[in-house]
Amino acid sequence: MRVSREEAAANRERILEAAGTLFRERGFDGIGVADIMKQAGLTHGGFYGHFASKDDLAAEMTGRVTTRQGWMQRLSGKPNPSLKEVVRGYLTPRHRDDPGTGCLFAALGSDVVRQPDAVRRAFTEGLQNRVEALRQLITGRSAAARRRQALATMSGMVGALMLSRAVDDPKLSAEILDAAADTFGKSR
Numbered sequence: 001m002r003v004s005r006e007e008a009a010a011n012r013e014r015i016l017e018a019a020g021t022l023f024r025e026r027g028f029d030g031i032g033v034a035d036i037m038k039q040a041g042l043t044h045g046g047f048y049g050h051f052a053s054k055d056d057l058a059a060e061m062t063g064r065v066t067t068r069q070g071w072m073q074r075l076s077g078k079p080n081p082s083l084k085e086v087v088r089g090y091l092t093p094r095h096r097d098d099p100g101t102g103c104l105f106a107a108l109g110s111d112v113v114r115q116p117d118a119v120r121r122a123f124t125e126g127l128q129n130r131v132e133a134l135r136q137l138i139t140g141r142s143a144a145a146r147r148r149q150a151l152a153t154m155s156g157m158v159g160a161l162m163l164s165r166a167v168d169d170p171k172l173s174a175e176i177l178d179a180a181a182d183t184f185g186k187s188r
Contacts, residue, residue, distance in 0.1 A: 008049075008050075011040070011042055011046070011050065012050045014040040014041065014042065015036060015037065015040045015042065015047070015050055015051070015057065016057070016060065016061050016064060017040070018036050018037075018039035018040040019031075019036045019057050019058070019061045020061050020064070020065050020104075021039070021100040021101060022035060022036055022039055022100070023058065023061065023104075023107075023108060024099050024100050024101070024102065024104055024107035024108060025099055025100040025107075027108065027111045028058055028108065028111050028112075028114075028115055028119070029111070029114075032054075033047050033054050033057075036054075036057070055115070055116045055118065055119065056118070058115060058116075058119045059116070059118035059119045059121070059122050060122075062104065062108075062112075062119050062122040062123050062126065063122035063125065063126065065104045065126070066104055066105070066122065066123060066125070066126020066127065066129065066130070067125065067126050067129055071130070071133075072086045072089075072133060072137075074089075075089030075090050075095075076088075076089045077089070081137070082137065083134065083137040083138060083153070083185060083186075084185035084186070086134070086137065087153065087157060087180075087181055087184050087185035088181050088185055090103070090157050090161070091157060091160055091161065091164075091177045091178075091180050091181040091184075092177065093173075093174065093177065095161065096161060096164045096165055096173065096177065099165065102161075103158065103161060104123075104126070105123075105126075105127065105130075105154075105158045106158045106161040106162050106165070108123075109158060109162065110162075127154070130154055131147070131150045131151055131154050132150070134150040134153055134154055135147050135149075135150035138150055138153075152184075153184045156180055156183065156184045157180065157184055159180075160176050160177060160179075160180030160181075160184075161177075163176050164176040164177050
């Protein structure tokens with residue numbers, strides 16, 4: 001049975017969305033094509049009509065998620081948020097507890113190094129875009145100093161989210177989020 005171009009495009013979107021959630025929840029190597037297709041509500045055999053390989057899917061999904069516009073507004077609830085509002089919106093228990101729809105950098109950062117070049121390239125480009133967006137929120141000083149602060153802020157936010165997810169002590173997890181929010185939410 002043939003599907004229309006519109007149906008094929010919608011199916012591709014469902015695959016990308018399912019992969020985005022499952023990769024963030026279980027890692028790139030913790031999920032297979034069959035699981036992704038099941039989550040998307042499609043048959044395993046249909047996968048190769050959309051992607052040449054799981055690696056191709058991973059690269060496209062990574063690029064799509066990491067370059068998605070409006071991420072700061074989604075975190076803060078404001079169209080023109082401050083650095084503090086973005087950091088506070090990122091370092092929340094809700095974000096910590098929902099890796100499947102949360103930050104790809106925190107969910108897959110340690111996993112990306114073992115992925116093909118195309119996935120690493122998409123991750124790198126996405127990170128550079130996010131750092132540049134944070135740099136725009138930092139006031140004063142030179143462009144180079146603002147970039148350094150943006151790099152440190154992004155690194156600190158991602159690291160704090162990863163650690164808050166990793167520990168088995170809820171109080172410590174909350175302390176990590178709060179300490180990082182206080183530290184990295186300053187525009188200096």
